[in-house]
Amino acid sequence: MAFYVQKYGGTSVGSTERIKNVARRVARFHNQGHQVIVVVSAMSGETNRLIALAHEVQENPDPRELDVMVSTGEQVSIALLAMALKELNVKARSYTGAQVRLLTDSAFTKARILDIEADKIRADLDNGHVVIVAGFQGVDERGNITTLGRGGSDTTGVALAAALKADECQIYTDVDGIYTTDPRVVPEARRLTSITFEEMLEMASLGSKVLQIRSVEFAGKYRVKLRVLSSFEEQGEGTLITFEEDGNMEQPVISGIAFNRDEAKITVLGVPDHPGIAYQILGPVADANIDVDMIIQNVSHEDLTDFSFTVHRNDFKKTMNIIREKIQPHIGARDVIGGDRIAKVSVVGVGMRSHAGIASKMFRVLAEEGINIQMIATSEIKVSVVVDEKYMELAVRVLHKAFDLEQAL
Amino acid sequence: MAFYVQKYGGTSVGSTERIKNVARRVARFHNQGHQVIVVVSAMSGETNRLIALAHEVQENPDPRELDVMVSTGEQVSIALLAMALKELNVKARSYTGAQVRLLTDSAFTKARILDIEADKIRADLDNGHVVIVAGFQGVDERGNITTLGRGGSDTTGVALAAALKADECQIYTDVDGIYTTDPRVVPEARRLTSITFEEMLEMASLGSKVLQIRSVEFAGKYRVKLRVLSSFEEQGEGTLITFEEDGNMEQPVISGIAFNRDEAKITVLGVPDHPGIAYQILGPVADANIDVDMIIQNVSHEDLTDFSFTVHRNDFKKTMNIIREKIQPHIGARDVIGGDRIAKVSVVGVGMRSHAGIASKMFRVLAEEGINIQMIATSEIKVSVVVDEKYMELAVRVLHKAFDLEQAL
Numbered sequence: 161m162a163f164y165v166q167k168y169g170g171t172s173v174g175s176t177e178r179i180k181n182v183a184r185r186v187a188r189f190h191n192q193g194h195q196v197i198v199v200v201s202a203m204s205g206e207t208n209r210l211i212a213l214a215h216e217v218q219e220n221p222d223p224r225e226l227d228v229m230v231s232t233g234e235q236v237s238i239a240l241l242a243m244a245l246k247e248l249n250v251k252a253r254s255y256t257g258a259q260v261r262l263l264t265d266s267a268f269t270k271a272r273i274l275d276i277e278a279d280k281i282r283a284d285l286d287n288g289h290v291v292i293v294a295g296f297q298g299v300d301e302r303g304n305i306t307t308l309g310r311g312g313s314d315t316t317g318v319a320l321a322a323a324l325k326a327d328e329c330q331i332y333t334d335v336d337g338i339y340t341t342d343p344r345v346v347p348e349a350r351r352l353t354s355i356t357f358e359e360m361l362e363m364a365s366l367g368s369k370v371l372q373i374r375s376v377e378f379a380g381k382y383r384v385k386l387r388v389l390s391s392f393e394e395q396g397e398g399t400l401i402t403f404e405e406d407g408n409m410e411q412p413v414i415s416g417i418a419f420n421r422d423e424a425k426i427t428v429l430g431v432p433d434h435p436g437i438a439y440q441i442l443g444p445v446a447d448a449n450i451d452v453d454m455i456i457q458n459v460s461h462e463d464l465t466d467f468s469f470t471v472h473r474n475d476f477k478k479t480m481n482i483i484r485e486k487i488q489p490h491i492g493a494r495d496v497i498g499g500d501r502i503a504k505v506s507v508v509g510v511g512m513r514s515h516a517g518i519a520s521k522m523f524r525v526l527a528e529e530g531i532n533i534q535m536i537a538t539s540e541i542k543v544s545v546v547v548d549e550k551y552m553e554l555a556v557r558v559l560h561k562a563f564d565l566e567q568a569l
Numbered sequence: 570m571a572f573y574v575q576k577y578g579g580t581s582v583g584s585t586e587r588i589k590n591v592a593r594r595v596a597r598f599h600n601q602g603h604q605v606i607v608v609v610s611a612m613s614g615e616t617n618r619l620i621a622l623a624h625e626v627q628e629n630p631d632p633r634e635l636d637v638m639v640s641t642g643e644q645v646s647i648a649l650l651a652m653a654l655k656e657l658n659v660k661a662r663s664y665t666g667a668q669v670r671l672l673t674d675s676a677f678t679k680a681r682i683l684d685i686e687a688d689k690i691r692a693d694l695d696n697g698h699v700v701i702v703a704g705f706q707g708v709d710e711r712g713n714i715t716t717l718g719r720g721g722s723d724t725t726g727v728a729l730a731a732a733l734k735a736d737e738c739q740i741y742t743d744v745d746g747i748y749t750t751d752p753r754v755v756p757e758a759r760r761l762t763s764i765t766f767e768e769m770l771e772m773a774s775l776g777s778k779v780l781q782i783r784s785v786e787f788a789g790k791y792r793v794k795l796r797v798l799s800s801f802e803e804q805g806e807g808t809l810i811t812f813e814e815d816g817n818m819e820q821p822v823i824s825g826i827a828f829n830r831d832e833a834k835i836t837v838l839g840v841p842d843h844p845g846i847a848y849q850i851l852g853p854v855a856d857a858n859i860d861v862d863m864i865i866q867n868v869s870h871e872d873l874t875d876f877s878f879t880v881h882r883n884d885f886k887k888t889m890n891i892i893r894e895k896i897q898p899h900i901g902a903r904d905v906i907g908g909d910r911i912a913k914v915s916v917v918g919v920g921m922r923s924h925a926g927i928a929s930k931m932f933r934v935l936a937e938e939g940i941n942i943q944m945i946a947t948s949e950i951k952v953s954v955v956v957d958e959k960y961m962e963l964a965v966r967v968l969h970k971a972f973d974l975e976q977a978l
Binding site (some may be wrong): 217 | 585631644645655656663
């Protein structure tokens with residue numbers, strides 16, 4: 161007998177029929193003698209409906225009141241799931257964030273969890289109840305309703321697992337685990353039985369968005385065993401997120417190939433290379449609330465350097481304008497060039513720390529296919545390259561094959 | 570400067586446009602220096618939508634979970650109204666029933682209010698805030714969300730007015746007050762500037778449904794000054810509900826004519842007249858959850874009597890079947906007859922206590938129009954008759970005129 165926290169997202173509870181399916185799955189765990197806390201999101205579409213309603217009333221909705229409103233989405237889900245479980249003769253009880261007393265700070269719409277009162281939940285579990293908790297929401301010290309921001313239900317699940325020392329936090333999604341790469345691009349892509357926390361962070365931020373990053377960080381901090389599973393399949397063990405200390409000696413060198421075609425690149429040519437130049441270029445970009453991903457600056461020739469970075473494709477034109485109008489004249493750069501027909505492809509794996517030659521193998525494989533590399537950035541556990549967008553799928557396929565990712569471990 | 574509790578029903582907050590209208594009205598009161606607590610219902614249709622969703626999951630939804638779910642309707646309304654007020658630069662803060670701590674018993678879906686914590690609201694009011702409270706909902710001692718049952722928002726308003734000693738509880742509805750009768754039947758019908766609590770109870774239960782009866786009883790118990798007003802008209806003083814002790818010497822004899830065509834009559838003929846016969850007849854009807862309104866039993870002849878009662882028209886066939894199959898053979902009644910083409914017309918007024926001849930005048934007026942009276946029931950402040958449905962409007966019109974109700978006081 162184990163103790164699970166199971167989190168079901170908006171798609172998994174998107175209709176009353178799907179809620180009944182979730183109830184059947186939870187009932188099966190419960191009837192096997194396991195203790196189960198279920199965390200649910202709002203039914204898909206509901207949060208957006210509520211936000212739209214708020215915008216009809218206020219252009220910039222008051223954050224406190226927005227949280228009062230948006231938190232009703234999960235409140236409806238928990239009640240429906242409790243009813244569905246009772247219909248299966250399973251004892252169940254729902255709690256809002258305020259009722260559990262999931263205490264947060266007062267940063268409305270993006271609150272951080274401070275504490276959880278475990279007593280009430282523990283008592284219910286010991287009484288044979290399934291406990292259902294509204295994801296994404298909490299309450300501050302003064303009793304105001306708060307929300308954790310988008311995707312916060314994952315964090316609620318991990319926080320409950322940490323506070324109540326659950327054996328595992330299971331995140332049910334519309335995929336059955338983390339894959340070596342996107343199966344739509346590489347049909348041979350394989351579900352990983354496990355992935356390290358750090359690899360997961362790289363994979364998630366590189367576009368294989370399955371888990372909310374904050375919840376993964378949270379799981380790492382509190383050493384919560386986190387597993388990603390499909391809510392639409394009856395069987396399957398999903399992918400377990402492990403932590404470095406778990407020290408799996410058999411960890412493969414490379415875990416997966418991530419990719420992202422949402423970026424655009426901008427290069428400032430012939431920049432006088434003196435201290436503060438990076439800030440002079442990126443400061444105004446940041447001030448315009450534009451997120452910068454890769455940043456590359458090579459060594460300079462004759463006191464001039466080329467400075468490149470990538471931004472989200474939607475921000476490309478705006479960024480080009482800022483650089484051309486506000487920065488280029490100011491710093492005396494020779495030219496500004498850019499392009500939004502690019503893609504980023506990354507090889508991710510903790511194993512590359514102790515294995516030399518991953519990067520060079522990657523470059524060789526791409527060269528053999530005639531794929532030109534436009535930019536390169538590396539971290540301890542990943543190598544990312546920017547290539548022409550049209551080569552993206554090809555690059556992912558040949559890298560997936562070259563690093564033997566289709567092989568079962 | 571005064572202190573008002575204002576309650577707005579579902580129709581008054583039925584769209585974001587209407588919520589903005591409510592905000593403008595509240596802001597006007599606030600800007601005149603009055604203190605205002607606003608109680609709002611769910612947007613019209615929302616409660617029914619949520620209940621339908623629950624029924625998709627459970628045939629008989631679990632009452633605790635139903636309350637968790639249905640209470641979200643008002644939670645959305647309070648947030649939207651708070652936003653609308655902030656948009657008008659009025660300081661406002663919303664509270665759910667649990668946040669105010671409107672303490673109730675644990676009778677889910679029909680809870681009774683036990684206590685209200687006034688401190689937080691009082692502090693907000695003193696700080697110049699408009700306080701917005703979700704109607705219809707509360708919280709029990711263990712922190713479970715409860716609801717007060719349909720129409721409970723009126724009761725929330727009255728309870729807040731009582732707990733915080735407001736000068737007046739204003740119930741905004743889609744009518745501009747209580748009328749001597751329905752203006753659609755009698756165009757000369759006149760808005761009453763005041764009506765006694767008891768008359769109001771009779772008028773409400775007889776079909777002029779404006780206020781929820783329980784809230785009126787509550788107002789009477791705690792001596793809350795209650796006023797019914799239109800939320801769609803800018804001016805107008807509505808109708809004030811007074812209490813007997815207010816002792817208005819100029820109280821008219823008759824306040825209004827109520828009517829109701831939702832009933833059906835059933836008569837059990839030739840019933841052996843012995844103790845317990847009323848229970849033998851009505852017990853099985855009550856067991857089938859059928860509400861009985863009028864009950865009439867006349868003195869018996871030769872130990873046989875006729876026993877009549879009325880039920881809601883929708884329950885007519887079911888009731889006839891119960892009486893014919895379960896009761897008639899059992900008690901040896903001669904026959905069972907009934908009809909659902911009837912209407913009840915009532916003359917209501919506290920003044921009739923001290924004025925003889927109201928009933929006889931009513932019967933004479935109806936007789937002059939050739940309207941046959943099928944049943945008669947009286948209380949201290951009303952006389953009700955059952956007539957053929959087709960005469961209902963005529964009866965109401967002639968009685969309205971005969972009792973001089975079109976005259977301004």
